[in-house]
Amino acid sequence: MPIENLNVKNVSLEQLLNTALKGKNLTYKIEDNIVYLSQASKQQDPVQASAKRQISGTVVDANGEALIGVNVSVKGTSTGAITDLEGKYTLTVNDPKAEIVFSYIGYKQQVLPAKESILNVTMSEDTQMISEVVVTALGIKREKKMLGYAVQEIKGDQLNQTGDPSVTSALQGKVAGLQMNTAGTGLGGSTKITIRGNSSLADNNQPLWIVDGVPFSDNNNSDATYYGGVDRGGSSVDINPEDIESISVLKGPNAAALYGSRAGNGVILVTTKKGSKKDGFGVRYSGNFTWSQVAETLEMQDRYGQGHIVTQDENKNPLSQYYAKYDPTDSSSWGPVLDGSMQKAWNGDTYAFSKYGNKLKDYFDTGFAQNHNVSVSNVTDKSHFRASFGSSNNKGVFPNEKLNRINLDLNAGMEMNKYLSMDGKISLSRTKAEDRPYFGTYGAIAQLMSIPNNIRLNDLKQYSTDGNAHVNWTGPTAGIRNPYYVLNQRHNSDERWRAFGYYGMKINFTDWLHLSAKYAFDYYRTRIEETNAGDGINGESSIKDITDDEMNREEQNFFESNAEIVLMGDKQLTDNFRLGFTVGGNFMYQNYESLNAGVRNMLDKGQWIFNAANMLNTAGETGHERATNSVFGSLQLSWKEYLSLDLTARNDWSSTLPKKNNSFFYPSANLSFVVSDFVRSLDKTLPNWLTFARYVCLPHK
Incomplete structure (x- = not known):
């Protein structure tokens, strides 16, 4: 079957073959720069026989100007390309039903079917985005x-x-x-x-x-x-x-x-959120489950095992050649090379002198979190209502660590008439944490980093015995602590109840002038408790013999209220000139108090009751009370939507300062000039590489 002559330019070999073989009942395959032709079945189209094909084209704007840097991608895949200086692109698709996505900042996204090998696109500006x-x-x-x-x-x-x-x-x-x-x-x-x-x-x-x-x-x-x-x-x-x-x-x-x-x-x-995005009644549920693991830990040397470098002989004379000595009670890992030889360990067992696992990673658990949220909302042209309940339960990667939260949120508003509207909100929450990890040198992580490479972590899980209150590889009186002792004998919890909300009203004098008033409050009460069964590193034979055990409790109460009234205006004075202003006042009151007490040497070990202690350790009270009166205002002047001047000012009078010096004033000013809009207003065309430009002048803080 003859193949007619073709006169083409700037096309790929695949595009040329697809055009030449169309309707000829032939298919092709390209291998090592050689084209192989073969007979195709009657039902098979040569274009479909070669599923892998190239699509190219040019992307321009509404004025026909080439767009540089447009993102062109095959929908649902990682295949993509970027337009060059002439707005041209080329990419390969494997699916005859594929769709091509064109996206560019400031322009509406377009999705087109990949039916043709040449796909030219004209993109339009997204005025909503701009x-x-x-x-x-x-x-x-x-x-x-x-x-x-x-x-x-x-x-x-x-x-x-x-x-x-x-x-x-x-x-x-x-x-x-x-x-x-x-x-x-x-x-x-x-x-x-x-x-x-x-x-x-x-x-x-x-x-x-x-x-x-x-x-x-x-x-x-x-x-x-x-x-x-x-x-x-x-x-x-x-x-x-x-x-x-x-x-x-x-x-x-x-x-x-x-x-x-x-x-x-x-x-x-x-x-x-104040309600569903559409009018009417709606119920919504959302939930998710998450598992987490420690991705990386500190990189530590794993060539040497327990022991230290010997620099002196028995008479404390310096040695001409130092050597590494194994010591089963040593806290460092700068002993002999881990060679797998059989050695007697700190607990009396004999096993290979080798590295055992990754101490830091093996200590952590797999974290798990589940979040559930249910909301009910109703929106009309005159009112909105939304109630939601949320529950978040989290188990951390640190052993025993938990964080749980419950939220209840109510939000409602109503337009009484064209002049008056009201709205309000109340949010209640309870956040409780248990066994947050201890920080610093006495925390479990610091102790884990001290464990020599050749010690098996599982051997430390038996952290206390009848004859030894604190089982440790360095001995009962050493300063190093068993991380599992810290984990199981030191506990903490904190619980916070919170109420937050406001009630407001708005009076519309005209379509451009309104007055709003709001009263808001934020209150929370936090209860903190820490128990410490003691260090047990003074040679005690059992936990019951420990005398440095202690318990501490603290309760915090915080309250802040804000009463505010604001007059706002926004008026288009002429076709080109717009004025906006804000004038208002605020009264803030804040009160905080904290009570704490601690006891030690409990009479009945493990029974954490204040009255069952031998000694009062600490007791204290702290707090503050303050108020601030404020007035503030702002002025916005704009010309033709490309030149804007903003002026703001605020003055505070604080109750915590002497009356003669309790006032402080802070103004601000800024000027914004949208160069790109100014150029367009002159019916001028911006360079292809410039779509938006703005100049801002600000005073120093």
Whole structure:
């Protein structure tokens, strides 16, 4: 069967063969740059016979200009390409039913079937993406491009992808410039958050948390030090990520000026869900299960075993040549080379002088977490209601470690008439942790790192016997502790009950001017208990003989209230000029108290009752009470949606300062100029490589 002549340019060999053989009942195969032709069945199309084929084309905008860097991918696969300087691309598909996805920042995504070998695409701008609206200070929604400071918004769905029970951990890696340092201290441990680095060498650099327009305390209850203690983390773990609609991170002092001095390090602005996205009644359930394991541990030497280097003879004269000596009670691993020879161990057993497992990894468990959330909502054109219940149960990788949380959230609002609307919220939570890992040199991890390579970890699980209160490879009076003794004889728990909420009303004078008033509160009570059966390293024959056992209890109560009234206006004065303003006042009251007591040498070992102790160890009380009166205001002037001036100011009067010097004032100003929109307003065309440009002028903090 003859094959006619073809005149083609800039096509691949596969494209040429597919065109030439179409309808000829022939198929082909390419191997080592040789084309093999063969007869095809009558039902077989040569294009389908060669499933692997190339698709190429050009991507342009609505003006016909080539788009550089467009992401072109085969849907559901990892196959993809990027358009070059001329907007051209080439990729290979294996499925005749494949779909090609074209995506580019600022343009609407397109999905097209891969039917043709040449696929040219014209992409249109996504005006919704370009004019993105975000929540800013005081809950004001503004167009992102017109802001003179950086704001990044994270949707609630993005936070819940991993099922992490902590909202701070869920933010990890999702916000540019947000630095998060998490100590390896178990479930719900402290996370140090800084936005664009530290602003102070001595003071707190943490941002302020605002939930639904109300300050939310993230106090840290850690007493961890180099020598010991427990890291109980921040109280932001009380927030259920499933109740979050979005989080806006306000970066820089200008973004936070309206919240006062404690927002100088930025603001994490949390907006919770108020109902279903569509009108009507809805019930929603979400749940997830997660298993976790320790991925990596510290790299430690595994060539040498228990013992030490001998540098002197029996008369303490220096040796001309040092040598390594095995000692079954030594705490270090700088003895002889692990050669597999039979040696008598610390517990009297004789076994091979070899490395036994990875002590750090073998000590940890497989963590497990389950989260369940149920919500009921009803939304009409005049009202909204949402009630949710959440349960989070977590077992950590540290043995015995648990963290459980229960959340109940109620949110409702109603538009009484066109002038008056009301809304309110109440959130209740209970967060309880048990056996958080101890920190520092007295913690189990530090003791694990001291175990020589040739000691079997399982031999240490019998941490106490009738003749020895504290079984240890270094002997009963040495300072090294058996990690399983620490695990089973030292316990801690902390439980926090929290109530958080607000009640607000809004009066609409006109379609551009309204007055809002809100009363909000945040209260929590934390109970902490620690029991320590004693070290047992003073030669005691049993745990009952230990006299340095102790118990400590602490109860903390925190309350903060905020009463606020704000007048807001937003008016389009002319076709080109827009004015927005905010004037308000706030009264903040805060009270904190802590009571603690400790006893030691319990009369009945293991019975942790205050009245059953021989000695009162410690007792104390701390606390503070403060109030702050504030007035604040802001002014936004914008011209043609590309030039914007923002002015803000706040003055606080603090009760903790002398009356003559208790006032402090902090203003801010920023100017935003969207260069790209300005150029377009002149009917000019931006270069192909430039789609958005903005210039911002800010004062120094």
